[in-house]
Amino acid sequence: xxxxxxxxxxxxxxxxxxxxxxxxxxxxxxxxxxxxxxxxxxxxxxxxxxxxxxxxxxxxxxxxxxxxxxxxxxxxxxxxxxxxxxxxxxxxxxxxxxxxxxxxxxxxxxxxxxxxxxxxxxxxxxxxxxxxxxxxxxxxxxxxxxxxxxxxxxxxxxxxxxxxxxxxxxxxxxxxxxxxxxxxxxxxxxxxxxxxxxxxxxxxxxxxxxxxxxxxxxxxxxxxxxxxxxxxxxxxxxxxxxxxxxxxxxxxxxxxxxxxxxxxxxxxxxxxxxxxxxxxxxxxxxxxxxxxxxxxxxxxxxxxxxxxxxxxxxxxxxxxxxxxxxxxxxxxxxxxxxxxxxxxxxxxxxxxxxxxxxxxxxxxxxxxxxxxxxxxxxxxxxxxxxxxxxxxxxxxxxxxxxxxxxxxxxxxxxxxxxxxxxxxxxxxxxxxxxxxxxxxxxxxxxxxxxxxxxxxxxxxxxxxxxxx
Amino acid sequence: xxxxxxxxxxxxxxxxxxxxxxxxxxxxxxxxxxxxxxxxxxxxxxxxxxxxxxxxxxxxxxxxxxxxxxxxxxxxxxxxxxxxxxxxxxxxxxxxxxxxxxxxxxxxxxxxxxxxxxxxxxxxxxxxxxxxxxxxxxxxxxxxxxxxxxxxxxxxxxxxxxxxxxxxxxxxxxxxxxxxxxxxxxxxxxxxxxxxxxxxxxxxxxxxxxxxxxxxxxxxxxxxxxxxxxxxxxxxxxxxxxxxxxxxxxxxxxxxxxxxxxxxxxxxxxxxxxxxxxxxxxxxxxxxxxxxxxxxxxxxxxxxxxxxxxxxxxxxxxxxxxxxxxxxxxxxxxxxxxxxxxxxxxxxxxxxxxxxxxxxxxxxxxxxxxxxxxxxxxxxxxxxxxxxxxxxxxxxxxxxxxxxxxxxxxxxxxxxxxxxxxxxxxxxxxxxxxxxxxxxxxxxxxxxxxx
Numbered sequence: 001x002x003x004x005x006x007x008x009x010x011x012x013x014x015x016x017x018x019x020x021x022x023x024x025x026x027x028x029x030x031x032x033x034x035x036x037x038x039x040x041x042x043x044x045x046x047x048x049x050x051x052x053x054x055x056x057x058x059x060x061x062x063x064x065x066x067x068x069x070x071x072x073x074x075x076x077x078x079x080x081x082x083x084x085x086x087x088x089x090x091x092x093x094x095x096x097x098x099x100x101x102x103x104x105x106x107x108x109x110x111x112x113x114x115x116x117x118x119x120x121x122x123x124x125x126x127x128x129x130x131x132x133x134x135x136x137x138x139x140x141x142x143x144x145x146x147x148x149x150x151x152x153x154x155x156x157x158x159x160x161x162x163x164x165x166x167x168x169x170x171x172x173x174x175x176x177x178x179x180x181x182x183x184x185x186x187x188x189x190x191x192x193x194x195x196x197x198x199x200x201x202x203x204x205x206x207x208x209x210x211x212x213x214x215x216x217x218x219x220x221x222x223x224x225x226x227x228x229x230x231x232x233x234x235x236x237x238x239x240x241x242x243x244x245x246x247x248x249x250x251x252x253x254x255x256x257x258x259x260x261x262x263x264x265x266x267x268x269x270x271x272x273x274x275x276x277x278x279x280x281x282x283x284x285x286x287x288x289x290x291x292x293x294x295x296x297x298x299x300x301x302x303x304x305x306x307x308x309x310x311x312x313x314x315x316x317x318x319x320x321x322x323x324x325x326x327x328x329x330x331x332x333x334x335x336x337x338x339x340x341x342x343x344x345x346x347x348x349x350x351x352x353x354x355x356x357x358x359x360x361x362x363x364x365x366x367x368x369x370x371x372x373x374x375x376x377x378x379x380x381x382x383x384x385x386x387x388x389x390x391x392x393x394x395x396x397x398x399x400x401x402x403x404x405x406x407x408x409x410x411x412x413x414x415x416x417x418x419x420x421x422x423x424x425x426x427x428x429x430x431x432x433x434x435x436x437x438x439x440x441x442x443x444x445x446x447x448x449x450x451x452x453x454x455x456x457x458x459x460x461x462x463x464x465x466x467x468x
Numbered sequence: 469x470x471x472x473x474x475x476x477x478x479x480x481x482x483x484x485x486x487x488x489x490x491x492x493x494x495x496x497x498x499x500x501x502x503x504x505x506x507x508x509x510x511x512x513x514x515x516x517x518x519x520x521x522x523x524x525x526x527x528x529x530x531x532x533x534x535x536x537x538x539x540x541x542x543x544x545x546x547x548x549x550x551x552x553x554x555x556x557x558x559x560x561x562x563x564x565x566x567x568x569x570x571x572x573x574x575x576x577x578x579x580x581x582x583x584x585x586x587x588x589x590x591x592x593x594x595x596x597x598x599x600x601x602x603x604x605x606x607x608x609x610x611x612x613x614x615x616x617x618x619x620x621x622x623x624x625x626x627x628x629x630x631x632x633x634x635x636x637x638x639x640x641x642x643x644x645x646x647x648x649x650x651x652x653x654x655x656x657x658x659x660x661x662x663x664x665x666x667x668x669x670x671x672x673x674x675x676x677x678x679x680x681x682x683x684x685x686x687x688x689x690x691x692x693x694x695x696x697x698x699x700x701x702x703x704x705x706x707x708x709x710x711x712x713x714x715x716x717x718x719x720x721x722x723x724x725x726x727x728x729x730x731x732x733x734x735x736x737x738x739x740x741x742x743x744x745x746x747x748x749x750x751x752x753x754x755x756x757x758x759x760x761x762x763x764x765x766x767x768x769x770x771x772x773x774x775x776x777x778x779x780x781x782x783x784x785x786x787x788x789x790x791x792x793x794x795x796x797x798x799x800x801x802x803x804x805x806x807x808x809x810x811x812x813x814x815x816x817x818x819x820x821x822x823x824x825x826x827x828x829x830x831x832x833x834x835x836x837x838x839x840x841x842x843x844x845x846x847x848x849x850x851x852x853x854x855x856x857x858x859x860x861x862x863x864x865x866x867x868x869x870x871x872x873x874x875x876x877x878x879x880x881x882x883x884x885x886x887x888x889x890x891x892x893x894x895x896x897x898x899x900x901x902x903x904x905x906x907x908x909x910x911x912x913x914x915x916x917x918x919x
Contacts, residue, residue: 038726040559046534046550047806048543051518064514068537078516085513121557139727176728176850183730185850224855226878226917227696257506259614259649261657340512374845380614381649381659384874386857388846406853408846410876410917439615457693459846459855459876459917461883 001026002052004097006072007155011094014056014079015157018088021057021321022079023156025294026070027337030149032117036124037142039132044117051337056082060322064340095159102291102298104282108167108195112147115196120145123199127208131175134212137219140176143208146191154296164291168443169198172433173208177215184218184405186211186390188372191432192285193443202431214372214391217403224392224407224460230367231409231456232360232395236428237372239446242277242350243436244376244385245413250304251331251343251438252319254380261383261414265310271417273308274353281330281346287432288346288444295332295341302329304348305417316343335440345436349447353423357450360422362398368407368458369393369400383413408459416453424450471539473497474636477628480523484548485630489555490526490566491548492629492764495519496805501589503618505596515589520805525551526565530558533808567766567786567796569633577751577758581640581668584622592618595674596644602678603648603662607686613678614659616646620669625759633765641756642669643899648681652689658859658873660684660840661706665899667754684839688859691873693918700835700889700912701877702828702863707841708818708906709898710856711884715746716813716904717849718881719773720799721788730852730881731779739779740885743821746774748783750798750814757903761798763809768798777885785811817905821891825908828890830866836916837861837868838877852881858916876917887912 007024014022028050035043052075053066065081067074127143151165170191177184188211190202233241246262254260262270271277281290281299290299295317303311315325316332318341332341361369369392376387389407393400429447436444477493484491497519504512521544522535532555534547596618603613620642628634643665651657662681664672703711723729731739750768752758761767764786773781784792785800788811800809829837836858843856855878861868879887892908 034557040561041557042531042559042561043808044532044554044557045808046554048534048536048538048547049520049806050538061510062512064512064516066514066516066518068518068520081515085510117554117557178727183728183732183850183852185728185848224878226876226915228919257612257614259612259657259659338516338518340514374848377842377844379659379842381647381657382873383657384842384857386842386844386846386876388844388855390845405851406846406848406855406878406880408843408855408857408876408878408917410842410857410874412874457857457874457876457917459857459878459915461855461878461880461915 001028001153002070004161006075008094008097010054010075010079011155011157013076014054014083015090015092015094017083017086018090019056019058019083019086020092021157023055023154024052025337026052026153028151032147033144034121034124035144036128039128041121041124052078053337054078054082055340058086061085062318062340066338092157094157097155097161098159099161104291104299106193106284106289106291110196112195123204127173127204130205130208131212134209135216137177137179137216138175138212139178142174144172146170152294156296160296162292162296166193167195168193169195170433171204173211175212175215177219179219182219184215186215186218189431189433192287193289194285218391218405221403221405223462224404224458225462226458226460228455228457230364231453231458232364232367232369233451234371235357235424235426235448235450237430238370239349239430239448240373240376240387242448243345243348243446244378244387245411245416247345247348248378249380249383249413250313252313252315253343255313256319256322259381262310268310269308270310270414271305271308272420274423275305275308275417275420276351277305278303278351279314279345279348283347286347286429286445287434290330290346293330293332294334295328297328297330297332299330299346314343314345316341319343333442335442339440344438344442345444347429347445349427349429350423350449352425352427353449355422355424357424357426360424360450360452361395361400363422363452364395365397367395368404369395370409385413386410406460410457410459411453419453420451421454422452426450473626474628474634477626478634480544480548481628481630484523484525484552488528489552490630492524492566494522494802494805495626497624499622501592501620503592503596505600505616508597510593521547522805523548523551524808525555527552527555529560529562529564530555531564532558535805563787563791565790566629566631567764568631569765570767572635572760572767577760578754579639579667579758584620584640584642584669587669595672598674599644599646599678602675603646603682606679606682609650609652609686609689610648610682611651612649614647614649618644627765629765635761635765637760639759640667642666642672644672644674644677646678646681648685650685650689656690658685658688660688665756667756687861688839688871688873691859691871693874694862694872694916696916696918698913698915700832700910701914702832702835702837703909703911704839705896705898705906705908707838708909709904710841710843711847711854712816712818712904712906714847714849714881716816719782720811721782721784721792722811723849724782725788725791728850730850734779737779738777740774740777741888742777743888743891744774744777744885745819747772747819748799748813748816752815755815755903756897756899757814763800763802766796766798766800768814771797783811783813785809815897815903815905817895817897818891818907820893820895820907822893823890825892825894828892828908828910829863829868831890832863833865835863836872837863854879854881854884878915878917879911883913884911
């Protein structure tokens with residue numbers, strides 16, 4: 001995208017005022033988005049974004065300037081703007097750039113171009129027909145398709161030269177069911193770091209049928225009971241629990257400042273010994289997978305918790321430099337060339353346990369089973385988390401019975417990790433739709449086996465459950 | 469080098485249009501500054517200018533859109549040609565068309581701070597350092613100021629379409645926020661946010677922002693759950709702003725036409741207590757979401773949506789208005805050049821009442837003053853469900869008796885509108901999905917989930 005000689009020149013300019021490290025991040029993003037609602041293709045959007053950011057490190061001060069023009073003048077101007085905060089003269093020189101290749105390939109098996117835009121739009125039309133044909137109570141259907149290719153190049157004055165060409169495909173569907181003034185809305189989908197092979201590995205029409213079925217079933221949902229009770233979380237999407245409850249607290253920026261409850265706890269028991277948790281940025285086809293992160297560090301698999309013992313945090317370059325670590329864990333991610341990286345999760349999950357999932361449900365006399373959720377949020381300092389269930393069921397005498405609406409599950413991450421007392425043998429990652437927001441958006445995956453929290457706070461409008 | 473962006477937008481709209489094919493070009497040119505400080509030192513400093521162009525084509529009721537940040541002639545031509553090709557894919561809809569130009573009232577909305585451009589970075593750094601200082605100095609139990617950020621943007625918007633509309637405006641915004649972290653004697657930590665935003669740099673008050681996060685964090689320190697029960701709650705601005713965000717969605721004509729609003733088909737009906745009056749005003753003076761015209765060139769306006777509890781009107785863009793046979797309220801919004809115009813609120817707010825916050829607290833026999841909440845998808849404009857986790861203070865006999873934490877609160881959006889029994893005089897605008905304004909509110913019959 002930019003020549004090595006030019007990169008070398010821009011880095012030298014960025015170092016002129018006394019910085020100890022300089023970096024150029026270049027990005028070229030092309031996307032196509034199609035959206036259907038009201039049985040009509042309403043959105044057909046093509047985007048092209050190209051730009052570069054120059055980041056300059058003066059110890060713990062990091063300055064940044066970006067440009068959407070990639071010519072020499074603009075890049076040199078960005079380098080000078082980012083360097084302006086310095087007042088010294090250069091002690092650091094640019095080490096010769098050497099291109100590093102990643103062993104991680106993430107090949108696109110079926111290119112976006114092998115299917116016409118019209119064919120992609122037709123698929124959305126069929127998804128709409130499938131959902132509407134399921135039941136007359138379906139009053140609205142939406143479906144969307146996204147393809148995105150984000151190619152990044154990174155050069156830094158320590159001699160790093162890498163690139164990562166990331167392709168993503170996503171399909172989403174949603175329906176609204178209505179009966180006697182009661183509305184229910186269910187949204188799901190699938191996606192991954194891959195090309196159109198996503199569509200042959202998943203059944204879009206089958207998924208729409210399933211979403212429609214769930215929405216109609218949820219019309220009979222009763223308000224969720226409130227109070228403390230056992231909660232069983234489904235596998236796959238249920239991993240939002242770990243992401244919110246503990247994952248964020250293991251991001252290094254919260255550790256180096258001391259705002260996380262896990263600060264200084266490496267080597268200590270922080271979870272029930274049946275729990276092992278991993279952040280793995282190297283899984284083929286997953287949404288959070290990378291060849292190199294946005295600091296230019298190779299992606300890796302990091303065991304966060306092993307049999308209940310805290311092993312490692314998730315580091316980016318800035319936080320690793322702050323504490324003098326030799327390298328980060330490859331968790332530096334940014335939303336675009338207009339942003340600076342920060343520590344983020346990639347694909348994060350609780351590892352496989354020993355229990356049969358059915359056995360876990362049967363173990364609960366009265367509680368709540370969470371099948372699908374709208375996302376979650378974490379309170380770093382306190383360690384509290386919350387997520388809102390979109391599909392949930394009451395468990396009565398070990399069986400799933402009434403569907404529940406408006407369920408909020410709330411708890412304290414560090415406490416919940418100690419409390420989880422059953423972990424299933426059915427580890428799964430989510431279908432590939434997750435986006436984490438921490439000031440910047442990042443594509444992530446979550447995952448877990450079915451698991452049981454013996455007592456969580458459930459928020460709803462109904463009477464408390466008794467007799468647990 | 470200066471570019472005449474309005475002339476460029478007009479030229480692109482003209483070139484991209486053809487017989488029966490309408491075109492609109494939208495250009496943004498922004499200069500953005502972001503500064504983050506930590507422990508008295510600047511940690512991040514970013515300053516840059518960015519621009520982009522988006523072209524919308526409507527070809528016999530079919531919409532195509534393409535955008536780019538590359539302003540070369542070839543790239544711009546390719547962008548509008550791509551938009552024209554994409555329009556072929558869309559489903560024809562007789563109501564899809566560009567709006568006819570309407571006169572834009574000549575009125576100063578006070579959204580441009582001519583000084584912002586010349587405020588030196590040192591003054592901005594000083595302002596955000598003062599936020600952190602005010603937080604840390606507030607109480608010895610405050611141990612950290614996190615996410616301590618200053619951001620500003622000097623934005624220029626240029627819009628032209630093939631029906632002859634051509635307009636431009638500038639808007640400035642400066643904002644600062646941080647999160648205070650407090651630690652109690654038992655080692656337990658809590659956090660709370662402080663926030664300020666204005667079109668005018670000089671109106672940011674760093675000390676107020678820093679003290680807000682600190683005082684809120686200190687007040688909820690050591691909070692414990694209460695037993696599960698139904699009780700009145702008092703909601704802080706940030707809390708009710710999240711609920712109003714869902715109401716704004718439910719009050720958009722698009723949500724109605726697509727049957728995804730819990731308020732569907734209740735126009736003219738009493739949907740809330742008569743203390744509830746909800747407004748959307750795109751022409752509010754010094755409103756952070758104010759603009760002379762909306763994202764498709766329609767003049768913005770003030771719309772009374774719920775009047776003393778009666779549902780009176782919805783917000784419209786040109787599409788939903790044409791479909792309903794009414795006039796657009798000028799509520800088409802965009803998130804920069806990358807997005808198609810979308811219907812949404814501008815400055816959306818609840819009309820303030822007469823009571824002070826302290827008077828509202830004094831009127832509660834037993835209840836929960838909610839200071840911060842967490843929810844993601846817990847407030848749903850389709851189903852009307854409304855539940856979240858909450859921290860705050862317990863009230864007995866009109867007095868605050870201690871902190872509460874680790875509980876959930878739940879009601880429905882219908883329940884919220886009908887059970888508002890006190891509206892404060894302290895209206896405050898919170899920038900989120902446009903800008904949302906709420907006074908302190910008392911809501912009865914809320915389920916509190918605790919022990």
